[in-house]
Amino acid sequence: MSAEANAYLTIFLMAAVTYGTRIAGAELMTLIRITPRIEAFLKSMAVSVMVAIVASAVAQSGFRENTATLVAAAVMAVTRSSIAAVTAGMVVAAAWNWLV
Amino acid sequence: MLNAETPKVQLTMAGVMKGAKGLGPISLFTIPFGIAFGTAAIERGVTSDQSIVMSLSVFSAAAQFAALDFWEGPLPAISLLLTVLAVGTRLILMGATLAPWLNRLPRPKRLLALSVLSDVNFADSYSALRRDERDIGRLAGGGLALCTFWVIGTAIGVIAGANLGDLGRFGIDVVMVAFFTSIAVGQWEGLKDILPSIVAAAVAVLGLTLLPPGWNIVLAAVAGGIAGVLWHER
Known part of the structure; x- marks a missing residue:
């Protein structure tokens, strides 16, 4: 299979998996009761995957990027708005380029 | 409801x-x-x-x-x-x-x-x-x-x-x-997320050098999920 076809197959599978996760919650609720144990697993996994991605990035990034990440976390904690948090992170990173 | x-x-x-x-x-x-x-x-x-x-x-x-x-x-x-x-x-x-x-x-x-x-x-x-x-x-x-x-x-x-x-x-x-x-x-919902987060971060960072690309995230997600269940049932 060519690299091009392989890439599109991968994109198609990504779309299929993501669509599956979009409909799975509602469909599962028609079939089963989500037990507290399953809910604990899903909730912790949802947090963990984000933490894992951030931790990997932090381990491989410099002071500028990690300061921006820390500020984004603080702004999110206060505002509960992803847009505000990301904007704050961008401002820190951009300002760093101008000032440092 | x-x-x-x-x-x-x-x-x-x-x-x-x-x-x-x-x-x-x-x-x-x-x-x-x-x-x-x-x-x-x-x-x-x-x-x-x-x-x-x-x-x-x-x-x-x-x-x-x-x-x-x-x-x-x-x-x-x-x-x-x-x-x-x-x-x-x-x-x-x-x-x-x-x-x-x-x-x-x-x-x-x-x-x-x-x-x-x-x-x-x-x-x-x-x-x-x-x-x-x-x-x-x-x-x-x-x-x-x-x-x-x-x-x-x-x-x-x-x-x-x-x-x-x-x-x-x-x-x-x-x-x-x-x-x-x-x-x-x-x-983040408080105390119960601490253990899964620490486990996930540790597995992700350790896995960076030990595992093929990307598997550190998969493993960290599952490990964090298990940690969450253990905390839930402690």
């Missing part, structure tokens, strides 16, 4: 328009995310067409950015798809949270409305439904607005990203990590 006397749940065109208008302004903010994704995708060797098709069909910043980490050489499809799945567990939870209302719609309508489920329109619809607004069109319309601007941003990124020079000037290079950080913090 719901009972037999609950007003009828609907999916109407008027609701779709209302959702699109309501989330329109916020949706504009997905353009810089899209630009960041488009630019990063080109850097990783994804073509322009592939990037735009991906944004249109996958429509998940988290899944798409995560996938870029795997995008080299022969695509490691299994670890990539497992990571997309792990990232998507958020969407499963959101769908389950909306289920008491969604499952009162006929299945085809439900499956259609959920095709554009994302963090932003979930939060918007969930609060609206709890206020007794019963039109799932709000979810669908909001999602369509978000997806439209996400694709537009991606297109700008893949076309102009390289000509904009160093995007670090605008801080666009930190958009992805800041976004993931915000979701992690937003999902």
Whole structure:
């Protein structure tokens, strides 16, 4: 299979998996009761995957990027708005380029 | 929450328009995310067409950015798809949270409305439904607005990203990590998340050097999930 076809197959599978996760919650609720144990697993996994991605990035990034990440976390904690948090992170990173 | 006397749940065109208008302004903010994704995708060797098709069909910043980490050489499809799945567990939870209302719609309508489920329109619809607004069109319309601007941003990124020079000037290079950080913090519900987070971070960082690309995230997600169950049942 060519690299091009392989890439599109991968994109198609990504779309299929993501669509599956979009409909799975509602469909599962028609079939089963989500037990507290399953809910604990899903909730912790949802947090963990984000933490894992951030931790990997932090381990491989410099002071500028990690300061921006820390500020984004603080702004999110206060505002509960992803847009505000990301904007704050961008401002820190951009300002760093101008000032440092 | 719901009972037999609950007003009828609907999916109407008027609701779709209302959702699109309501989330329109916020949706504009997905353009810089899209630009960041488009630019990063080109850097990783994804073509322009592939990037735009991906944004249109996958429509998940988290899944798409995560996938870029795997995008080299022969695509490691299994670890990539497992990571997309792990990232998507958020969407499963959101769908389950909306289920008491969604499952009162006929299945085809439900499956259609959920095709554009994302963090932003979930939060918007969930609060609206709890206020007794019963039109799932709000979810669908909001999602369509978000997806439209996400694709537009991606297109700008893949076309102009390289000509904009160093995007670090605008801080666009930190958009992805800041976004993931915000979701992690937003999902944080207190003490019970500490152990899973520590386990996940440790496995992810240790796995960086020990495991093939991407598997550190998959393993960290599962380890964090197990840690959450152990904490829950301690």
